[in-house]
Structure formats: C-alpha cells, structure tokens
Amino acid sequence: MSEKEPLFSAKNLKLFTDPFNAGNPITVLVLGICSALAVTVKLQPAIVMGLSVTVVTGFSSFIISLLRNTIPNRIRIIVQLVVVAALVILVDQLLKAYVYEVSKQLSVFVGLIITNCIIMGRIEAFALGNKPFPSLIDGFGNGAGYGMILVIVAFFRELLGSGSLFGIRIVPESFYVSAGGFYENNGMMVLPPAALILLGVIIWVHRSVNNKLLEK
C-alpha cells in the first residue's frame, strides 16, 4: 500500500460491521456456541460475557498482529494461547476486583473464554496476515457480533424461563399458577438445550432474511 489508509476507511468499518450480519461468528461460522449455551440464562451475565469476549478478541488480535512478523512458526499456536490466556486472566482479575457480583455469576466461564473458538479463529484467519489496527477492529467486531447473539438468546431465555429481564419481574406475580393464575415459567428455557433451540431459530431467521447465506 503506497498511500496511507485512513483509520476508519470503508474497508476497516466493514471489518467491524460484517460480524453482525454475513460474518457472524455464531450464526454463520457456528463458532463459540459452547459458551453461548452456558451464560445466556440471564441477561446481565450475557452482556458482561459479551463485553469480556470482545475485549479479549480485540486485544489478542491486536497483540498477535503486532508480533506476527516475529512469531516462530513452529510455536505459533502456543504463542497465541499464551497471549489469549494472559488477557483472559487479566479480565478475570479485573472483574473480581471491580464487578464482584457479576464475576460470581460468570464463575468459571470467564476462564473458559480461552477456549472460545472465535478468538483463535480470528487470530489464525485474520490477525496473522493483517496490520494491527484492522486486526483490532476485526477482533472487536467479532466479539461484539458474538455478544449480540448472546444478548438475543439471553433475552428470550430470561423472559420465558424466569419471567424477568435484568432480574426485574416482567410477568406479574399474580399470573402464576402458584398465586392462582394461569401462567407458568417454561422450565426448559433455563436449561442449555433451550439455548441450542433458540440458536437454531436465530440461524433460521437470519438465513431467511439474508439470502446470500443459503448454500446453493
């Protein structure tokens, strides 16, 4: 590239917006569903998880991209893992120090961000071959695309499974069978299979809206 590219060029912006639609890590690439099943029972942890993953994907892509010309090819994956693991531990420690309540809810899943396929996927597919800034944008975009699906799934699971949103009661207490009403929470929604079914529905809706995603 002879000319210097502006920081927020159309190309760079596309890196950020693409993961929200045609390049979504969960619904299109089907990466990272494991944690999508685990942390989407309530909205608040889903949002914090989305943010944590975004921070980790963004900065790990950025750091790996900075180092990309120095990393010995034979221990490439190990170097990536060390960077990702270090970032995840930092995030975990920060959560424990400053948002203790939420870190308790996320418990082990923050540590498991290390194993989130999206992070390694973006590092391998993008950061190793691109400059730091586009890599950072790409990482943030993919983390946010992941977070968006988490929030959508958590919205339905919390509403239908617990009758609340952000812990605030939405379905009035008097509707419940136990209080003489007609309504009962859908117990299946709080279990992981419900997340899988909801994800399937989201992928279905996504594909019927965006025809380009359909295989010929």
Place this chain on the structure above:
Amino acid sequence: MNRDSNIYTLVYSAIMVIVVAALLAVASGALKAPQERNREIEKKMNILTSVGKAAGASIADDKNAYIENEYSKYIVESFLININGEKTEGDAFNTDLKAELKKPETERLLPVFVCSDNGSKQYIFPVRGAGLWGAIWGYISLKDDFNTVYGAVFDHAGETPGLGAEIADVSFQKKFADKKIYLDGKFMSVDVVKNGSVQLDDYKVDGITGGTLTSKAVGKMLFDCLSNYTKFFDVQKQNR
C-alpha cells in the same frame, strides 16, 4: 534472522513467558486488595442479610461504607465456640468454616455472630454443605429463644440457574422465618421438602420445583451444621 531455528524459538518462548508472568504477577498484586475487600464485604453483607439488615445495599451510594456501617452498628459480638458450647478465644470473622467442618467434632471451633437491634438479640450461625454441583453455604439466624428461626441467607458455587440456584433468591430464604428447630426438646432442624409432605409445618420449608436435590442438600446442610451448636443452645437456654 532465521525464525525457524531452534535457538530463536527457545529464546522467543523464554522471553514471552517471562514478560507474561511478570505482567500477571503485577496485575494480581495490584488487584489483590480490592478483591479481598470484596470478599470481606460480601461476607459481612451475608451476615447482615440473615438478620434482615442491610436491605439498602443495592441502592446505597457507597455500598462498602454502607455495609461497614451497618455491620458495626448491629453485629455487637462474635466469638468461637467448641463442641461443648463453651466460648473460646479466636477470630470468629476470619474462621474458615470449611476447614473447621473437616476436623473431628471435638476439635471444631465454630463461629457465632450476635446481632442486637433495639434490645432484641439474634444469633447468627454460618452453615456450609455440599449442593448438587458444588458447595452451598449461608447463614441462619435464631431468635434468643434458640428455637425460632429469624432469617436465613444462602449462596452456592454452581447450582443450576433457575432451579437449584433459586436457593440464593430472597423469596426462598424468606420462607425460613419463624420456623422452629426444636420439638419437645428434641433437635429437629428445618427440612426443605416437597409441599404436602407429612412433616409438621413449623419444621419444613417448601422445596424448589425442579431443584429437589439442591433443596434436600440445604435441609441436610442445616441439620448437619446446626447439630454442632446444640450444646451451645442448651447452655444458653439454661443461662437465660
């Protein structure tokens, strides 16, 4: 430089590991104080919640200061007791209940916290046990007749959200108020069972639908932990 040589690879990994280790050590050292403070505040808040205090914590401007203030206002005394119900020396607040429960009964030193509000006294006892997936723990408070439950608070490490995890919910914990633990002088504890079971109303709490195993675990935890205090209850009742 040859990036595929063994020396380069070794030196690269060595430097990387040292840099990362140093970074994490610094971060861990710098964040240790607020993390320990969080744990301490959480414990104080749980103790206060078991006697129905600290209700304004979520809306307080400075939660930590609010909790500290409430704690020093209401929790007037804390001490350790041995299996015979005698007070012994020690730091009740920092006693590790998990470690104490692993010791043989005769060596256990168990904490008691005393709350005083306008002349009425409540006694708070920490409890700990095994849930379905991990540890469960909490605090239960008794009125000064050492028979009537005043309040309870529970928390868990990893019970199923929406099912067993509901033990951490206020609506479940509220059901423990005014239950009894003694029947005609015999220690009964409070059990957590399915509604409609034959047990006497005063000695049971309705379990959580879909969370039967965790519910049972709470009942067992209360029985096991409060059993350690029965001598203490007897001594206190005689001294009244």
